[in-house]
Amino acid sequence: MTFSIKTHTATAEAITQRRYPICGWRLAPLMLLPFICVFAALFIGRYYISPADTLNALAGVVGLNRYEAASEVATLVVNVRLPRALGAAFVGMALAASGTAFQSIFKNPLTDSGLLGVSNGAGFGAAFAIVFLGGGMFVYSGAFIFGVIAVVVTYWIARIYRGTPSIMLILGGVIVSSVFSSLLSLMKYVADTDTQLPSIVYWLMGSVSSVGYESFWALIPIVLGCTILLTMSWRIDALSMGDKEARSLGVNVRAEKAVIIGAATLATAGAVCLSGAIGWVGLVIPHIGRMLTGNDNTRLLPVSMAIGSSFLVIVDTVSRTVWPSEVPLGIITALIGAPFFVHLLKKTKGGGW
């Protein structure tokens, strides 16, 4: 008798404990958060602009303002803060989405978006452009192209073995990453130490400070990749069961894995060429999402994307506001994110690991 009562309460307790902090109606405000963050970022900066002027400048964009705000103010808001905040938002979204997808399809929670070599490839591409092509716009395209090339090579290596088993992809990624990191060192070695080397080092730390509308073409692969990942989110669930089970569930493992890897690579390469290498987001934001809303990718992916983009906008705003000279994003993502992560870990008890 006592035994049955005991098990009964234990079960009931377990079920109530399973309510994730973010589910049901709470999803809607979370999806709005990136928009709110971008909007708020326009009002914040070291150069003080009154909220009224900021609003005026914004109204000017859509042709609504009655009286002209000072033109340098309008420029600052519309041509500096806005593209920068948008850039940060899209970069955060892309890194979080591809990190989530990679963790799931490779069944490996320690994976991030750079797993298959895209980050190192892009790093080399950027450095190559800085050293041999004189920098400028070539840095973006070099980073993008070599990021994609790295993943294609990884995939090709994995295909040598029958199918594309995850372990071969991961190994291929390690090998390709190491090759590109050697090549990157080579670029650093031959770079001019007064001009080129600092640019390479700065690029590798990651920053959205130079994002302007002229680099917004990189949003196309980001949006494309994220859209594909979102629509295939349920298939990603199945792929995380392992290749054999996924196939028995009706997933065309090889083709769908290739599409997902392609989509995540597009998104990451787009992000990396906008901002340089920003660590941490692709690895940890998915876990914050897992704690907040569970592991079901149909919910986790959009939640991770919203958190990733809000997070990066906030971090970027802090980085350009708090210190007199701007600190690269890659440095403070972890400094700001880690305490937040620990706080969540304590609150959610880890979310079922």
Add this chain to the structure above:
Amino acid sequence: MMQDFLVEIRNLRFSYPESPEILSGIDLAIEEGRVYCLMGPNGCGKSTLLDCVLGEHKPDSGKVLVDGRSITNMKPEKIARKIAYVPQIHDRSFPYTVENVTLMGRIAYRGCFERPDDADRTIALEALQSVGIAHLADKPYTQISGGEVQLVMLARALAQKTPLIVMDEPTAHLDYKNDLRFLEIVVELVRNTGTSVLVSTHSPNQPFYFESMGLDTSILMMEEGKVERVGRPSQILTEESLRELYGIQAHILTHSDSDGKTISQVVPLRTLERSW
């Protein structure tokens, strides 16, 4: 005709690259509403045969026909609507809820860009109810016991609504009670839905159990890449055949219930001398 068979295997041969042949001419027909117990010593090709039935391996020669169509030309979602799979041991990755895992059984019925709808959720919940773990639906499946995970795998297979479920030693890692519980649920399932089950097992008592519960049970006894004997457990599992196949001396006991049911069980006595 051949359409009467869920799965028909004709002269199937298979070998892994640069290895000796592991399946050398398998003929097999699987009908509706029956239990097929695949038995045989380690390394005789049981798992490989199951993989061929699942479409995981391409045969070197011969055919695997599902509903009369060759499995090598079928899309994975078409196969998954005919054949579901319960693995020997599931490698748990992320703490999905039990419901989410079961829901994945519905993927074969949805397009590549679709999500589960309420009908799918209902089917998943019914599947959980029929294996008796609906109360775990909201729990992360990393926090339930190994026996319960195996039931989740079975529920996921049920949600696939297939006429055939393939199970690879599904109770190998379960404790004594969960083993029996799993078998009871399989019996219910075959009785109530007419689903066929192809299960590999090392325990000769499992086919005896299915037979004693009144299911049409066949043993497929494999040896060195061939199905050597097919028949009812009481025909195949005799003291002589156990001596021949496994090299053990065993005694077969038959127990009669008060309500007239009989169940046979193998009592292993000792291994016989072998020239190792």
